[in-house]
Amino acid sequence: MxxxxxxxxxxxxxxxxxxxxxxxxxxxxxxxxxxxxxxxxxxxxxxxxxxxxxQKEPTRYEIFVDSEDDMMVRVIRSTSGTIKFPDLGITVEPTPLSESFISNVEGVLNRVKDVLMQAIDGADTESQKLLGKRLAETIELVRNGKQPTTFILDDPFGNSAIVSEKVKKRLLTEEEVRELKIGMFVLEK
Ligand SMILES: [Zn+2]
Missing domain, CATH: 2.20.25 (N-terminal domain of TfIIb)
Incomplete structure (x- = not known):
């Protein structure tokens, strides 16, 4: 070091x-x-x-998590990584303030839940709050291995990864890369 x-x-x-x-x-x-x-x-x-x-190519890592063991799968998210749980309707895009982290699937779910709890606190209507609370309960079920779900990690710079023998890895298409945010300040003229 x-x-x-x-x-x-x-x-x-x-x-x-x-x-x-x-x-x-x-x-x-x-x-x-x-x-x-x-x-x-x-x-x-x-x-x-x-x-x-x-690795430097735009890459998608995808894993189907359906057990408590899967919660321990290692996740590396760089500052340009986008987290997606499509079954739950959750996408966490990078922002200029994003930090990279090395964690596991459970750690990712905890981070998502923290953001969700803040959103519930700030919600304007009771129905939004209820929707948020239901989603928080679903995240809890996933964490306990009781709700199978797909977890995707996309990175246009190939600097993020899910590390598991179960993981499916492929290159992103140009169109998919265009849709990703990269967590950098973009100055528009
Ligand atoms: Zn200081």
Missing amino acids: AVTILDTPCPVCGEKKLEYRVERLDIPHFGETLQTTLMCQGCDYKTTDTLIVS
Whole structure:
């Protein structure tokens, strides 16, 4: 692991205590990735990214999850990855503030549920709240292996992955790539 102290002030506290780490991770069935972490020794500021060394083509990973064991399947979502649970009507697109993460299917469902709970709190109508609560219950069933569902992870830069022998992997078509957001600021004229 390489650690570098940057001669750049922290964007949050302004102190020159930014530490940059690059770590190699060798993931079974998947290959080599680099995890980069930028963290401040003076405050809580931290940001991570995961770069896949070997894959660069636009890729879709798809897995049918139908057991509690499937919850432990490893998921790497880079800042450009789009998460989809088509059976549940859920799509989580990257935003410019998206962070990459290495987690598992359960961790992904927890993140989706957190976002959903915020949406329920902010919902305008009772029927929206009810719809949100039903979806939260369904997510809970998936988490317990009681509701089978399809989980898709698309990445136009091939930097995201689902790591499992059950997974189906294919290249995205040009049209599919065009429909994806990439989590970057796009300046329009
Ligand atoms: Zn700081």
